[in-house]
Amino acid sequence: MNAADDVLTILRTRSLSGVLEREIEKAILAGEIPAGKRVNENLLATRFGTSRGPVREALRALEGLGLVELIPNRGVFIRQPELEEAIEIYDVRTVLFGHAGKLLAERATETVIARLRDYLEQMEAAARSRDFDSYYPLNLAFHEFIIDSCGNATLAAQYRGLVKKLHLFRARSLVQGGGLEVSNSEHREMVDAVAARDPERAQRAHAEHVARAKARLIAACRKAAGEAQPQPN
Amino acid sequence: MNAADDVLTILRTRSLSGVLEREIEKAILAGEIPAGKRVNENLLATRFGTSRGPVREALRALEGLGLVELIPNRGVFIRQPELEEAIEIYDVRTVLFGHAGKLLAERATETVIARLRDYLEQMEAAARSRDFDSYYPLNLAFHEFIIDSCGNATLAAQYRGLVKKLHLFRARSLVQGGGLEVSNSEHREMVDAVAARDPERAQRAHAEHVARAKARLIAACRKAAGEAQPQPN
DNA sequence: CGACGAAAAACTGTCAACAGTTTTCTCTTT
DNA sequence: AAAGAGAAAACTGTTGACAGTTTTTCGTCG
Structure with missing residues (x-):
């Protein structure tokens, strides 16, 4: 972790979907969204005052991180390890x-x-x-x-x-x-x-x-x- | 890895952005896209015959996996470890x-x-x-x-x-x-x-x-x- | 001939709308 | 009253368009 990484982090956070990614992750880890339940894209979009596009992108990033799971035509679900x-x-x-x-x-x-x-x-x-x-x-x-x-x-x-x-x-x-x-x-x-x-x-x-x-x-x-x-x- | 995981994998692959994620990952790992260079969303979209939305989602998933890096307003870059x-x-x-x-x-x-x-x-x-x-x-x-x-x-x-x-x-x-x-x-x-x-x-x-x-x-x-x-x- | 700067092109970020699927609700039938 | 079928609502998947930024191009000046 050096200065360049910090700058990168700041820049990443600047983009809307980047902010959403962090905010949604925070909400998930804080347990605000019932675990195992579907994440409602519309709800999140209106909550953060954006359209669904950036929300979907943030959710896909979280999917790559392994925090949520994507089931086609059903939505994004918060992973719940056994x-x-x-x-x-x-x-x-x-x-x-x-x-x-x-x-x-x-x-x-x-x-x-x-x-x-x-x-x-x-x-x-x-x-x-x-x-x-x-x-x-x-x-x-x-x-x-x-x-x-x-x-x-x-x-x-x-x-x-x-x-x-x-x-x-x-x-x-x-x-x-x-x-x-x-x-x-x-x-x-x-x-x-x-x-x-x-x-x-x-x-x-x-x-x-x-x-x-x-x-x-x-x-x-x-x-x-x-x-x-x-x-x- | 059991039968349930296989079904999940198949389902995930069914969604368009899921397919794109795998295809783009394959293209990246095969070195088709010059390493370190910017990934052109339009190019990928036309190549796969879709709009930019699913492409962007796939790229964000790959970002979560750590294969690409996102620089706001500049685009997605293929990570190149030193x-x-x-x-x-x-x-x-x-x-x-x-x-x-x-x-x-x-x-x-x-x-x-x-x-x-x-x-x-x-x-x-x-x-x-x-x-x-x-x-x-x-x-x-x-x-x-x-x-x-x-x-x-x-x-x-x-x-x-x-x-x-x-x-x-x-x-x-x-x-x-x-x-x-x-x-x-x-x-x-x-x-x-x-x-x-x-x-x-x-x-x-x-x-x-x-x-x-x-x-x-x-x-x-x-x-x-x-x-x-x-x-x- | 090279460097600088402005205009143009290309590209990313975001949004709103539409199509298709899933879920919920309601009404009917047993 | 419970179960099932059908309609309505809700939600996801995808698209095309527009705004703002970056990159490239081209013309000009030193």
Whole structure:
């Protein structure tokens, strides 16, 4: 991410359908449009004060990103992953995040490591005072920072796409609060491994952090389903 | 990939812009449209006998897939990765393919392993007789089969997307012929590791197979550039 | 002969309208 | 009262046209 990319981003956002793409994506991820339901083009067009053309274009872009699904003559539907797909996504995320950790341990500058430690301290402070409202965004920013600092923009883009898709999983809320202290001890191990310049250890720490989130999700789903349907993996 | 997915694919292809998306993607990957150049909407529309609307929608879908780039008021440009990005893509591919190998070793049925061995034999036969024309598609099918058989459709989709992007790299041709026997000995190790049900070994074998392709690409680029610009990694 | 600038052509962005399909509603029949 | 057929409404798919921007062309000046 350099200055040229920023300019490009601004320019892309200038075009009407570009703005629509972002706005509709935001609306979808915020859950404004009922998941799994059809997206009404006319409604969106009138809502944003445009014609249906740009709306359709934005929706096709979102289709390419994998957030919606197109069924001919029926319309655009918001994708809603089943548990099986959520597990798949978590598995890929695990691998990518693990690799990000490895890269970080190999390449991170001292400045980056200092910022990681800074995030860690803030999160620990928030966890101690049970301040979930400030912990959550911190946690998010921490993970974003790791992905952005690993030095592989392609990996970062792929990872972000996966996280977005995971937002569409119906039972996502089940895994939201996954224990502040538990999560933070994992964070500490991640940062320590990076600071120790140990790629293997960093990879393991980062991967296991996501893998445990996956495990929590599966456990929560099983519990919610009343142990009705045993899940593999 | 099951029957339901096939039906969906057929349905998607039925819509005009869906067909256009595939056709335009094919044209781009085949290099019909000069890489890096602007894509002319009118030209494509007349070529396919439609209006510009569906063409624009198809292009926006391809934008979401990361094959083209949209610059407002200037048009759609075919993305052309620099060496740096190609390396990034190879790195992610390495990780994903490695994981596919690991999954395969854990889950592959005997039928799958038998087919892997079958591919291997055919490729070895083609390599012995220096029959490159039949080796290349076999090699492609072999990799596709691995990705499809690992049991993670999300991983498969991501991997395929990366391969497509790599097709846009200008110097891709440099790495095309990477030594038939070398490549095949790597293939043998991959299959053996899977057949031995050794996930760690399979992961290593699969990852290294892609990593070596990356190394060949970098070496070829350096050579082509006359050792002018030393590349990291 | 090259560079600059204005006019013209080409192209993209957006819209409104029409055709065809799907969905909903209503009325009839059992 | 429930089920089914037919009509009406709603919605998607596609088109052609117009407005605004960019690119090219062409003529002029240094």
